[in-house]
Amino acid sequence: MNKLRKQYLPFVRAGVQNLIAYRMNFLGFIIGGLIYCFVMYYLWKSVFMASGGDTFMNFTMTDMVLYLFLSNVAGEVTFSSVSNDIAEEIKDGSIAMRLIKPVNTDLSYLATELGGTAMRTVTFAFPVIIALEIYRYVTLGRVMFNPVNLLLFLLSIVLAYLVAFRVNLCFGFMAFYVKNLWGMGILKNSIVNFLSGSLIPLAFMPDWLRTALEYMPFASMSYTPVMIYMGKYDTNEILFRLGIQAVWAVIIYGISKIIWLGAIKKLSVQGG
Amino acid sequence: MISVNNLRKEFKKVIKDPGLKGAIKALFRPKHEIIAAVDNISFEVEKGEVLGFIGPNGAGKSTVIKMLTGILTPTSGSCTINGKNPTVDRKKYVKEIGVVFGQRTQLWWDLPLVETYTVLKEIYEIGEDKFRKRMEFLNEVLELEDFIKSPVRTLSLGQRMRADIAASMLHSPKVLFLDEPTIGLDVVVKDNIRRAIMKINKEEQTTVVLTTHDISDIELLCDRIVMIDHGKNVYDGSLRELKKNYGQMRELTFEADPASNLTVKDFRKNLKLNDDDLIIKNDKNVFSIRFNSDSMPVGDMLNYTLSCTKVKDIAVKDADIEEIIRRLYKEGADKSE
């Protein structure tokens, strides 16, 4: 364990240094995300008004606010720049430097990400959650905070992170094959946003689509933890959803390994 | 042609303590410091002259070049080239200069080299006839023929540098700025590029200002050198003069008889020279002694050496320019302290 810590600490440190060097970018993305939340907030507010009722497809406006911002929190916590990093390293050839180091490549990427993830969790996720609880208290007039839900949410979001990290890893490996990864990135983000329910709650979609999407890995990346926190699932369902997340974490892990093996072969060909 | 008066450029720099802690501190309470990268530098360059602009890393050479080429705006002072001020009439001004930054390319990376030239032809408004003649000339001097149809990204460093020089020469500039034009190149390519620069200078009376760390560039190309350190002028004059003033260093190399067990300490012991005037290196039995011939004449040094040990082989060399520059840098550093 100590050896592991020693070996990967430099990667963690590099990640944190990088984060500090680009702290303004970090801030920019967070604020950009919040702006988006507010646009959506106003949009939903007027949708609620137009629909004339207190609830819209079983969501109250308070639920909607919670859902919007928690999806954003889930997005920030599971955010990973690993695909860009890999693409960059493949482009400038520095991936070779990573390969010759006596460490597990995936883990070294994970270690580099840790600092940023911790930073986003502490400086963004927790304050937003606290703010949401205050909001909930003010609008509903009673404390709704449920520590058990928070803990389950944290567990679920760790699983969500593992799924998202692997998905991004796989996506990054595509840089071995495609040059315009930037355009693909836009595509990936909008597809993930849609399929994971961060754009529209999956609950609002037609039943057949919702059921299908709930079983896909994308729901595991955002929808499941958010719904758990909001208390929309009962105990059995929570266990079931966590199970699905775990299964996807394993499957995507396997897929990323397979792609990596293929990509590595390609690398040696390019190196010639 | 070029006239630089009290040129000064300040940069604001964030002071960062080392390590993670320092970085975090800088995140919340950044401390600033104003640094004069170029500190009141003045010099003149005549038409047709090749000026070597030298100095240690971080001395401010590139900053001066960037001000001369209109990239940076001076904090104070002025530079005029051919009567024009780079930051005031930038568009007219840059038509008269050519710039090559050795570490950077201005060629279109993904396209065949020749495409870059056709684009530059339009940008610099070069007529069809003139362009053709110009390409012929550059082709002859820089031998672009072999790779002019290849995409730039596939060129070797040497080819790329030749291509970049050609790109900067396309519009027949009156002044050519070359920032480290031979960096990272092998000897043959370096030689090729030097010859090209000489030829361009001779045939077109192009004024050339070049920065370099390669002493041979200076010895072969430059009529005059300006040396700066810590942003200040340290030396301005011809190479010959420099050699005369600072060229007293000699290098004596010999191979001692292994039986004599000569050590550096023994050798130094009886010489009353200070450290600047005597530098000794040895590798097993081969000794290399740099000494100031003003403090100790060459004959005396030879006699002394022979009295110390039996030598198998012995040779004395003149100071090379590298040595002179090293001493000059040192002097500059002492002065500024």
Place this chain on the structure above:
Amino acid sequence: MRRALKIYRILVAQNLKRLMEYKADFLTGAVSFLIDQAIGIAFIFIIFSQIPQLAGFTFEQIVFIYGFSQIPKGLDHLLTDNLWCVGYFIVRKGDFDKYLTRPVNPLFHVIAETFQIDAVGELVVGICLMIYAAPSAGLYITPLSVILFILVIPFSALIYTAIKITTAAVAFWIKSSGFIIQMVYGMNEFAKYPTTIYSNFVRLIVTFIIPFAFTGYYPCVYFLTGENPLFNIGCTVLISVIFFGISLAVWHKGISAYESAGS
């Protein structure tokens, strides 16, 4: 001006040649933006499956606003995409040197160098949506409104460009301003929907501070209702000219603060 056009044509031609080398990339880029847009529409569609109208606008009218807002965005994206690179790395890496040593306006040069064909995705979607929505959106069609329609689009696009120039130019002082462009540009989300759904404060911002409302909602109000052309169209033109002027001033100030990079 003629010379500028010629240089522009040549630089764009170079760009297209490069694109031809990476055809697959062009396709992925354009298709990506197309699908991105399609998802945006799916979103509106799902919302409207539950409510008859939003802030007094029918589904078709909202689709029209959405479609219209993609045109200036797409045009700006097509023509000035390189400004992102200025903010993200051209200044930081010192690559801006190149533009300053050429006898061409650096802003023009930097913009002309990239012709971002990915934007076709936005333009195609925008046009299709407008065509789809036009028959039932109850457009206000007069000779004048048709002329104004054509006239206002470049000015709306210029608002995007001005905002990008200003925010990209910040990099001259702080080295990398990608995040600022990202942040401010992200506010174009507000342009897609009627500004009446926002709070007064937000409306004030997207009208006068970061005036994206003039790239979608306001001009569309005129095309949909014929109301208040002086504000809806006139202010679009005025705001775009003012912001463009400011952006040029900031840019020029920025160039003299440029510090290049390296030794």
